[in-house]
Amino acid sequence: MQTSSARNVAMVPPSCPTTEAPGPYYQKEFFHNGYIKSLKQLVHFYNTRDVYPFDVTSGNCPAGTVEKVNCWPKPEVKNNEDMTIGKLGLTDTEENQIVAFLQTLTDGVTTPYPDINTFTGMCTTCNPATDPNCSPSRQGNAFLIPTPTLPVCASAICGVAPLPAPNPIP
Numbered sequence: 001m002q003t004s005s006a007r008n009v010a011m012v013p014p015s016c017p018t019t020e021a022p023g024p025y026y027q028k029e030f031f032h033n034g035y036i037k038s039l040k041q042l043v044h045f046y047n048t049r050d051v052y053p054f055d056v057t058s059g060n061c062p063a064g065t066v067e068k069v070n071c072w073p074k075p076e077v078k079n080n081e082d083m084t085i086g087k088l089g090l091t092d093t094e095e096n097q098i099v100a101f102l103q104t105l106t107d108g109v110t111t112p113y114p115d116i117n118t119f120t121g122m123c124t125t126c127n128p129a130t131d132p133n134c135s136p137s138r139q140g141n142a143f144l145i146p147t148p149t150l151p152v153c154a155s156a157i158c159g160v161a162p163l164p165a166p167n168p169i170p
Helices: 039-048 092-102
Strands: none
């Protein structure tokens, strides 16, 4: 397995019919650190990550670029970067078609929450006319927190490929 399951990835409370801005949408988070906020951003990341790489940390994209749109900061840990997907050359329409497909991978199972209608949170909305961050591809950019300067990594750790297990698992 190279990627996580996409099962129920678009499942949201019925009061929030989508995960995409402007909404009403249900704010979801993807990746181990919640960096990606929508299915559109997820697909756009895999499509353009290798097209717009910048040697900066999150929140520090160069002037004239927009993080998560045409600037992807360097990964937190280079050795964790999956290089099997990237630079797909998809158009915006093709990205949207993949998002639509991912939304079909919902089977209705809501365990451990058997009644999805009991959602007590709030849906989020924004207005694209007044909020420049209010679009599926830019959703969440208004809340970027710059990554602090990271300490220099020890040469014994950084840049060293992971080693295989000494004893293979039978």
